[in-house]
Amino acid sequence: MSRSIAVIGAGPSGFYAVDGLVRALPDARIDIIDRLPCPYGLVRYGVAPDHQGTKAVQRQFERLLAKPIVRFIGNVEVGRDVAIADLAALYDALIIATGCSRDRRLGIPGEDLAGVVGSGAFVGWYNGHPDFAELDPLRPDMHTVAVIGAGNVAIDVARVLAKTADEMVKSDIAPHAAAAIAGLDLTEISLVARRGPADANFTGNELAEMSRLAAFQATVQSEVLDGVTAPDSDPAPERMRKAKNLELLRSFAAADTPRRLRFQFWGMPVALHGVDGKVRELELADTRHPERRWRQPADLVVTCIGYDPSPPVGLLLERGHIAHDDGRVRDLPGAYVVGWAKRGPTGVIPTNRADSLALVKVVVDDLAAPPASEKAGPGGLDALLSARGVRIVDSAAWRRIETAENAAGQAEGRPRVKLGTWRLLEQAAHGEP
Incomplete structure (x- = not known):
């Protein structure tokens, strides 16, 4: 049987x-x-x-x-x-x-302001997920971004926002997202991590990509890295990964540039502040000295803290x-x-x-x-x-969706152009006009 x-x-x-x-x-x-x-x-x-x-x-x-x-x-x-x-x-x-x-929440005041979005929703939006076709997370008046997290998802979000249209031309980013990102005039993207540089979960390849951006300069304050080494107590592969990450971070300039992608460590989000219902500032506390607090501009906040x-x-x-x-x-x-x-x-x-x-x-x-x-x-x-x-x-209906997406992509020199709404997917699946 x-x-x-x-x-x-x-x-x-x-x-x-x-x-x-x-x-x-x-x-x-x-x-x-x-x-x-x-x-x-x-x-x-x-x-x-x-x-x-x-x-x-x-x-x-x-x-x-x-x-x-x-x-x-x-x-x-x-x-x-x-x-x-x-x-x-x-x-x-x-x-x-x-x-x-489901995106995990920060659990801090101001989290429901416009311009605060979880990475699951944001990544789904720029990847053409039908659940997020109507998300519309960006506004033309956004100039500063805070990406909260210290893993590869945070790196991905920051990189996609930082790349030019030419850098994304061979990608399968959703057309509506590509247009919205291209319409922004961003000057600073901050990657905010609660812990220190030796604790970051970036992989080396992802981190290295940040040094090759056409429009943004990756930066980190050198004093944050002073004396920091990969812990001897870590297993050898993990120790090697962290050592490579620290080497890459030290290679990033600390200069003040017109457009910078800033790696910011030891920052714990404690509140978000807005004007007219829109987020404008992120308030942080030093994780090591919580009594030390400061605010920094943030017109868009993307949380990458897990699911x-x-x-x-x-x-x-x-x-x-x-x-x-x-x-x-x-x-x-x-x-x-x-x-x-x-x-x-x-x-x-x-x-x-x-x-x-x-x-x-x-x-x-x-x-x-x-x-x-x-x-x-x-x-x-x-x-x-x-x-x-x-x-x-079924599989045959899915192949009809795939064929339509691949054909649209071929016409534009892309891998595919995803059908990004439930209705478009349904029409393609069942051969409907």
């Missing part, structure tokens, strides 16, 4: 799990369910638009979608179109790979992730969790591969026991969605 498995979430964790399942259970029936009409999750909507090399992993995922035992079921939202209990009843195993999509999960209704959260024991979801037999939904928003795309393959071993071991009864599987889901009038986007 072939086993049926549903994977909720078509991002990297979900696809890496499917890869492991295809190898371990070649006669299984596997459905990948996603609320979006497009697969690939953060690879499509989270990776920076000027980092096309990082998106190359899509080709591996495309090969999985071509497998006869794998189906993509897009435009199906668990909790709206189908309950998680329904899926648990239909499939022999259920793998939840829904990630973390929280939005799990399917009925699942318990624990310490920022879905509650589980070795990947087995508590209180829902036959359900498993993987990726950010399992461990929180840590690690880069390849990190998820090892996590997903480890989870697959748990699933396969559990499925070795004979089933109590045969479950309806994919056929049961098809019948349920049809009865409820849900218009799915």
Whole structure:
């Protein structure tokens, strides 16, 4: 008897799990369910638009979608179109790979002022995510930006804002975002980190890119770096990464330039101040000496401080992730969790591969026991969605979206031009004018 498995979430964790399942259970029936009409999750909507090399992993995922035992079921939202209990009843195993999509809040006064936006929303906006098509986060009177965070997401946000239109010409940035950014006259972008330079989580390649910007000069105050070294207590690879970062930071000029991208350490946000409902200043305290406070101009504030999960209704959260024991979801037999939904928003795309393959071993071991009864599987889901009038986007419909985007990109010399609204995606998926 072939086993049926549903994977909720078509991002990297979900696809890496499917890869492991295809190898371990070649006669299984596997459905990948996603609320979006497009697969690939953060690879499509989270990776920076000027980092096309990082998106190359899509080709591996495309090969999985071509497998006869794998189906993509897009435009199906668990909790709206189908309950998680329904899926648990239909499939022999259920793998939840829904990630973390809600921006964490700073929890300080002024956070709801216009011009304050979380990185998840902001990155989704410039990457053409349909949920953020109407976000409109920029205003022509914005000149100063504060990007709060010390990781690669913060670096990505700052770089995309700093790059010229010519520097982004080979990217797949959403056209509306490209036009809005090009219309700004920015003079300063500050990357604000609560801790010191040795604690920053930037990777060396991302940091090095900041020295090659055409319009902005990367700067850091030299005294912040005086005497700072990578801790000897860190494991060797981490120590080497931090040492390289410190070397790069020391190479950045401390000069006052017309347009600067400033790395600012030991700054803890304590308040945001506005005029007429719009943010104008960021108030910071010295993390080491909290009594020392100051304000600096900030017409746009992008928070890059992490994400929280939005799990399917009925699942318990624990310490920022879905509650589980070795990947087995508590209180829902036959359900498993993987990726950010399992461990929180840590690690880069390849990190998820090892996590997903480890989870697959748990699933396969559990499925070795004979089933109590045969479950309806994919056929049961098809019948349920049809009865409820849900218009799915399958692999063929997704390929129509992809073909339209690639053709538009080819006409402009870009990798693709994403269809950035729900309506445009639906029209392309179903061949509608």
